[in-house]
Amino acid sequence: MKNKKRLISIISVIAIIAILILIKVDFSGSDETSNTPGPGGPRRQISVDIMVIQPQKLQDKIFANGTTLSNEEVELRSETSGKITEILFEEGKRVKKGDLLVKINDAELQATLKKNLSRESLARDKESRYKQLLEKNMTSQQEYDVALSELNSVIADVEFTRAQIEKTEVRAPFDGIIGLRSVSLGTFISTQTNIAKLQSINPIKIDFSVPQKYSGILREGKSINVKLPNTGKTFIGKIYAVEPKIEENTRTIKARATVSNERNELTPGAYVEVEIILEDISSAILVPSFTIVPDIEGEKVFLYKKGKAVLQKVSTGIRTEKDVQIISGLDKGDSLIVSGIIQLRSNVPVKLNSPNK
Numbered sequence: 001m002k003n004k005k006r007l008i009s010i011i012s013v014i015a016i017i018a019i020l021i022l023i024k025v026d027f028s029g030s031d032e033t034s035n036t037p038g039p040g041g042p043r044r045q046i047s048v049d050i051m052v053i054q055p056q057k058l059q060d061k062i063f064a065n066g067t068t069l070s071n072e073e074v075e076l077r078s079e080t081s082g083k084i085t086e087i088l089f090e091e092g093k094r095v096k097k098g099d100l101l102v103k104i105n106d107a108e109l110q111a112t113l114k115k116n117l118s119r120e121s122l123a124r125d126k127e128s129r130y131k132q133l134l135e136k137n138m139t140s141q142q143e144y145d146v147a148l149s150e151l152n153s154v155i156a157d158v159e160f161t162r163a164q165i166e167k168t169e170v171r172a173p174f175d176g177i178i179g180l181r182s183v184s185l186g187t188f189i190s191t192q193t194n195i196a197k198l199q200s201i202n203p204i205k206i207d208f209s210v211p212q213k214y215s216g217i218l219r220e221g222k223s224i225n226v227k228l229p230n231t232g233k234t235f236i237g238k239i240y241a242v243e244p245k246i247e248e249n250t251r252t253i254k255a256r257a258t259v260s261n262e263r264n265e266l267t268p269g270a271y272v273e274v275e276i277i278l279e280d281i282s283s284a285i286l287v288p289s290f291t292i293v294p295d296i297e298g299e300k301v302f303l304y305k306k307g308k309a310v311l312q313k314v315s316t317g318i319r320t321e322k323d324v325q326i327i328s329g330l331d332k333g334d335s336l337i338v339s340g341i342i343q344l345r346s347n348v349p350v351k352l353n354s355p356n357k
Contacts, residue, residue: 045351049339050304053330055283060318066208066226066274068266071258072174072200078104079167081190084183091180095172095198102170102183102195109168113161120158123151176200201268204261206237208274209252217278218242218255225275226259228266234275235259235266285330286323291338292316301326302344304335304352311346 086103089095130147133139172178179197183189206226210218218239226235237259246253257274259266266272292314293300299316302309314329330336337344344350 045307045349046309046340046343047353048304048309048337048344048350049353050335051287051338053285053287053332053334053336055332056286058281058284058286058318058320058325059277060279060281062210062214062276062278064208064210064274064276066206066272068268068270068272069205069207069256070176070199070201070268071203071205072176073268074173074198076101076170076178076195076198077193078102078170078189078191078195080104080164081188082106082168083188084185087181087183087185089178089181089196091178091196093178095176095178097172097174099172100169101172101178104168104170104189106165106168109161109165113158113165116154116158116161120151120154123147123154127151170195172198174198174200199268201264201266202261203258204266204268206257206259206272206274207254208257209247209250209254210276212246212251212253214276214278215242215246215253217276218253223277224257225277226257226266227273227275229271229273231265233265235261281318281325284318285326285332286320287326287330287336288338289319289322289324291336291341292324293341301330302337302341303330304337304350307349307351309337309344309346309348309350 082104084102085105087101088103089099089101095101127144127147127150130139130144134141134144176198177200179199181196183193183195187193189195206224219242220240222239224237224239226237227233228235237257239255239257241256243254287301291301293302293311295311295313298313300311300313303312304310312329312334315327317325317327319325337350339353340350
């Protein structure tokens with residue numbers, strides 16, 4: 001029985017040794033075909049794609065947060081207190097400059113106007129008679145002057161009454177869209193009562209701020225791009241005014257632009273993204289941002305040269321969402337490796353998947 005157990009133990013040990021030998025042999029075979037060559041062994045080539053460097057157009061831009069404003073906006077209020085007798089506008093509709101919107105009770109003023117007009121008629125007749133008498137030397141200059149003064153006084157009373165009647169009429173000060181009203185027919189209002197808001201939204205204004213270092217580029221007439229985040233639609237606007245003072249708390253400078261809004265696509269109070277073009281570069285060298293390799297000596301890229309991946313130090317400039325501008329280190333016609341970046345080392349043999357991507 002003991003001999004049987006000993007035999008089983010010996011067989012088990014032999015089996016384990018055999019397995020270890022097989023594993024070692026397999027690993028040795030793997031090493032011979034790996035990317036890292038053994039002494040004097042061949043190195044397996046990495047397949048890569050390349051992009052031939054060609055100058056492209058590039059715009060140096062900055063971005064800012066903006067807010068839309070009405071071109072003109074006013075809270076409609078009456079110049080006098082009284083009861084509303086007519087509401088002549090529809091909420092949310094367009095009105096023209098001078099349109100009568102609200103009428104306040106003016107019955108007393110109308111009566112006063114009739115009275116003054118009657119007095120004016122009498123005073124004119126009196127002044128006319130005294131003028132004829134004066135021309136015939138049948139009255140004195142003083143008596144004529146008294147009659148003329150009475151006429152002028154009555155005329156002033158008529159004009160004053162008409163001015164008071166005008167104050168009972170609320171008219172549109174400019175073309176625009178009238179908002180929701182906060183009064184009803186028969187409401188007694190004061191000069192502090194807000195009747196409704198009137199807004200002119202074509203063109204529409206855009207307020208935005210940029211850091212003070214860009215204050216020199218903000219000038220009247222400069223074009224900007226305005227983007228609505230919810231729709232992605234872009235509008236072109238022009239700066240027409242710049243705040244002359246830099247905001248001390250934020251160290252930013254404020255500017256205001258106008259954008260055409262014929263279709264009413266922009267609403268006052270909305271958030272927009274403002275894009276300002278600093279410079280147009282006609283022949284910039286751009287590479288995908290993922291091809292940039294950080295290094296202790298600086299930023300580098302891999303170039304394809306004579307079947308090898310060669311590290312090339314570069315100086316970078318403007319960065320966009322996908323690309324990076326190369327200021328120095330690359331030339332037109334260079335073959336930039338754009339795949340397998342993580343596997344590459346300097347002077348590693350590579351082969352092309354496609355000759356030109």
